[in-house]
Amino acid sequence: MNEQPFQIQTVVRVRGLAKTFVLHNRGGAELPVFSGLDMDVAAGECVVLAGPSGCGKSSLMRCLYGNYAPSGGTVELRHGQSWLDLSEASPRQVIAVRRSTIGYVSQFLRVIPRVSTLELVSEPLRRLGFSRALADDRARQLLDRLALPERLWHLPPSTFSGGEQQRVNVARGLIAPRPVLLLDEPTASLDPRNRQTVVDLIGRARDDGAAIIGIFHDAEVRDAVATRSFDLGTCRPQRAPEEMAT
Amino acid sequence: MSDDLLLSVRGAGKRYGSRWACRNVSFDLHPGEVLAVVGESGSGKTTLLKLLSMRLALDEGSVHYAARPDGSGPGGLRDLADLSEARQRMLSRTEWGFVDQNPRDGLRMAVSAGANVAERLMVLGAEHYGRLRDEARDWMGRVELAGDRIDDMPSEFSGGMQQRLQIARNLVTRPRLVFMDEPTSGLDVSVQARLLDLLRSLVDDLGLACVVVTHDLAVARLLAHRMLVMKDGAVVESGLTDRVLDDPHHPYTQLLVSSVLMP
Numbered sequence: 001m002n003e004q005p006f007q008i009q010t011v012v013r014v015r016g017l018a019k020t021f022v023l024h025n026r027g028g029a030e031l032p033v034f035s036g037l038d039m040d041v042a043a044g045e046c047v048v049l050a051g052p053s054g055c056g057k058s059s060l061m062r063c064l065y066g067n068y069a070p071s072g073g074t075v076e077l078r079h080g081q082s083w084l085d086l087s088e089a090s091p092r093q094v095i096a097v098r099r100s101t102i103g104y105v106s107q108f109l110r111v112i113p114r115v116s117t118l119e120l121v122s123e124p125l126r127r128l129g130f131s132r133a134l135a136d137d138r139a140r141q142l143l144d145r146l147a148l149p150e151r152l153w154h155l156p157p158s159t160f161s162g163g164e165q166q167r168v169n170v171a172r173g174l175i176a177p178r179p180v181l182l183l184d185e186p187t188a189s190l191d192p193r194n195r196q197t198v199v200d201l202i203g204r205a206r207d208d209g210a211a212i213i214g215i216f217h218d219a220e221v222r223d224a225v226a227t228r229s230f231d232l233g234t235c236r237p238q239r240a241p242e243e244m245a246t
Numbered sequence: 247m248s249d250d251l252l253l254s255v256r257g258a259g260k261r262y263g264s265r266w267a268c269r270n271v272s273f274d275l276h277p278g279e280v281l282a283v284v285g286e287s288g289s290g291k292t293t294l295l296k297l298l299s300m301r302l303a304l305d306e307g308s309v310h311y312a313a314r315p316d317g318s319g320p321g322g323l324r325d326l327a328d329l330s331e332a333r334q335r336m337l338s339r340t341e342w343g344f345v346d347q348n349p350r351d352g353l354r355m356a357v358s359a360g361a362n363v364a365e366r367l368m369v370l371g372a373e374h375y376g377r378l379r380d381e382a383r384d385w386m387g388r389v390e391l392a393g394d395r396i397d398d399m400p401s402e403f404s405g406g407m408q409q410r411l412q413i414a415r416n417l418v419t420r421p422r423l424v425f426m427d428e429p430t431s432g433l434d435v436s437v438q439a440r441l442l443d444l445l446r447s448l449v450d451d452l453g454l455a456c457v458v459v460t461h462d463l464a465v466a467r468l469l470a471h472r473m474l475v476m477k478d479g480a481v482v483e484s485g486l487t488d489r490v491l492d493d494p495h496h497p498y499t500q501l502l503v504s505s506v507l508m509p
Contacts, residue, residue, distance in 0.1 A: 024497030025504065066486065068493040091472045091486040092276065112468065114443040 011179050011211045012041040012064070013083070016073035019059050033059045037073065039230060043179065046202070046212040046225050051232035057215045060232065061182050064213065065104045066094040077101055077180060099127050102180040105173030107188060109165040111158045117143070117168050118153045124176040135175075142171040146197055162189040167198075174201055181205060183214035187221050199224045251323060252277050252423060252455050253298070257307030260293050267293040268479040269306065277422065278453040282460055282470035282487065284502070290479035291459045292427055298457060299344055299425045300326055300334055311423075313337060339369050343416030343424035347432060349408035352415070353400045359386065359411055360396035366419045385414040389444060406437035410444065417448065424449075426458045430465055442468055463506055467491055475499045 018035035022028060033056040041047050049057040062068040064075055066086045075086040079101045084093060098104075103124070112120070118139050125135035143153060146167040152160065157168045166189050173181070183202065187195045195218070202225045206212050213230075216222040222229075252275050259269035268290030275281055283291045296302040298309055310323045313333075326334065338344070346352035353362050363382040364372075372378055383393040389410040391403075400408055409429065416424060429445065430438040446469055449456055460466055466473050466487055473490050475483040475498065483496040494500045 021493075022495075024500050062492070067488050069485075069489060069495070091489075092279070094486050094489075095471055112443070112446070113439040 009043045010040050011043050011078040012039070012213070013076040014039040014064075014073070015076075017060075017063060017070055017075060018072035019056065019063060019068060020071045034232060035072065037232075041180075041211045041213055043209045043211050044206060044227075046206045046214065046227045048222050048226040048229045049213065049215050049232060050229045055232045057232055058184060061104070061184055061213065061215065064180075065102060065182055066097065099124075101178060102182065103173050103176065103178040104182045105170055105184065105186045107185045109157060109169040109172075111156060111165075113156065113158070115156055116154050117148070117157050117160075120157065121168060121171045121175055124172060128176055138175060139171065142175055143167075145201075146171055147194060163191065163194065166190055167194060170198055170201070174205060177205075177208070177210075179210060181210050181212045181214075183212060183216070185215055185217060187216070187218055195221065250276055251310075252279075252312050253457075254310040254323060255298065255307070256310075258294065258297050258304055258309060259306035260290075260297055260302060261305045266290075266479050268297070268476070271307070271474075271481055273474065273481075273484070275423075275455055275457065277455055279472065280449060280454075280456045280458065280470045282458045282466035282473040283476060284460055284463060284466050284473055285476035286461060286502075289476040291476050293479075294476070295425050295427055295457060295459045299342065300338065301344075303327075311337070314341060314422075339366055340419045341422050343419075343421040345409075345412055345416055345424065345426040345429050347428040349400070349405065349412040349432075352412040353408060355400050358397050358399060359391070359403070362400060362411060362415045363418055365415065370419065381418065382414075385418050386411070388417075388448070389414040390440075404437075406433050406441060409433060409441055413445070413448070417452065417454075420452065421454070423455045423457075426456060428460055429458065431460070431462065445469060463491060463503065475502065 015038055017037040019033040021031040021033065023031065037060070049060065051057060059068060063070050066089065070087045073087065076083045077086060077097060079097050084097060086094065086097070089097070118136060121143060122132070122135035122139035125138060126132060140153070148164060148167050152164065157165050160168065170186050186202070187198050190198060199221055202212065206225065214225070216225070254274050256272050258271040260267045271294055273281065283294060285291045293302065297304055304327065309326045311326055312323045329337070344352065354365070360379060360382040363385050364378040367378055367381060379396065383396055386393055386396060391407060391410055391414070400411060403411060430441050433441060442465060448454070449469065458465065458469055470487045472485065473487050474481045475490065475496065477498045483490060483494065483499045490499060491503055494503045
């Protein structure tokens with residue numbers, strides 16, 4: 001399954017990863033999502049996660065981001081000059097990894113009351129130590145490229161349309177150069193023109209050496225950015241019939 | 247990594263009679279880190295906050311704090327129980343802040359807004375009246391209070407304004423560690439959002455470390471890097487805030503997260 005010789009430029013190394021949810025308030029019902037998952041991703045690759053809906057693509061992304069705790073196995077990332085296993089990293093280490101190594105564009109923007117679009121987009125750069133002026137400048141360029149009208153930049157995105165929020169999310173996710181990018185349907189609610197812009201931005205990040213792991217349901221987008229696909233269908237654990245019923 | 251610890255708590259416990267209000271609580275806090283302590287009423291979270299801030303004495307365990315070296319003693323990680331009372335008092339007036347749930351408990355209601363903000367500076371020996379007023383006005387501005395209300399009494403302020411005044415009063419000495427007990431829960435929802443946003447940016451700009459006790463998971467999500475979940479006086483789950491909220495493991499945390507109503 002997706003065998004690849006170990007190479008120096010590998011930046012994500014997943015071994016025996018398993019995720020099972022245990023619902024204690026439902027009589028301890030177990031919901032196995034995947035198990036025995038191995039994956040290597042190298043710099044400059046864009047791996048698209050494949051498999052039917054419900055097979056655990058988003059859960060895998062969340063494990064890679066440290067948002068879900070794996071039930072088994074390891075998620076190693078190249079962080080600076082060394083490897084870090086997210087499955088046993090401390091909260092501080094995960095925060096440091098998210099600041100400099102791994103970016104995540106989720107499907108939906110988490111809006112913070114009263115924080116302007118510009119501030120939201122420039123924040124990842126400021127966290128890396130760039131000056132406010134430089135970070136704001138870069139944010140403006142990116143928002144302009146994504147055709148978000150300038151009159152919206154100083155407003156919090158809570159009242160924006162789905163597509164506008166999505167572009168803010170993409171800008172925030174891509175503004176800082178990070179070696180690993182996780183993209184969960186980044187073009188879902190975009191019109192063709194903006195979709196093409198996002199495709200260009202993703203392609204550019206990939207060509208600059210980012211390792212990208214993404215979920216793209218749009219076949220055109222997938223064909224434009226992916227270098228290979230990874231099928232989660234093969235990692236699906238067997239569920240007992242009574243567990244299916246809960 | 248241990249050399250940049252700010253607070254180190256080991257096996258902290260407090261007993262009322264034969265009942266432990268909280269027990270076996272251990273964690274480390276680093277500069278600039280925000281920790282939320284969540285749980286329902288009676289879970290021991292406020293008792294824990296009082297233990298950490300020396301408002302209550304420990305019956306078990308220890309709390310170490312990395313004080314700045316100053317006139318009243320050397321710096322470095324020190325057991326709070328070993329500090330003299332004078333040093334303890336100095337710490338809680340300079341390097342620490344405490345934001346009470348009810349601003350009336352944290353403010354002096356009988357003196358003006360400006361005097362409330364300037365009090366800590368006066369304790370530290372600042373005397374120049376004009377400068378104290380300038381500083382007080384500056385901090386009122388930073389918490390979004392109009393500077394021309396500097397001579398008004400706190401009782402003339404709304405609840406949300408009183409809470410912002412209490413925050414200014416605490417931050418004026420640029421503390422490194424702020425304890426907050428349900429800082430938003432006595433306020434209207436619209437006022438809560440504004441206060442939360444203000445807290446978020448102040449914590450960020452000043453690089454404050456905070457321990458925030460709250461029963462509101464949204465407050466934890468917005469402010470905290472990490473969280474502790476308490477039940478019956480014990481920590482039942484801890485970790486990165488979004489991990490605990492999005493992938494809760496303990497039965498009680500799962501119940502807590504699934505009980506939140508989405509508007």
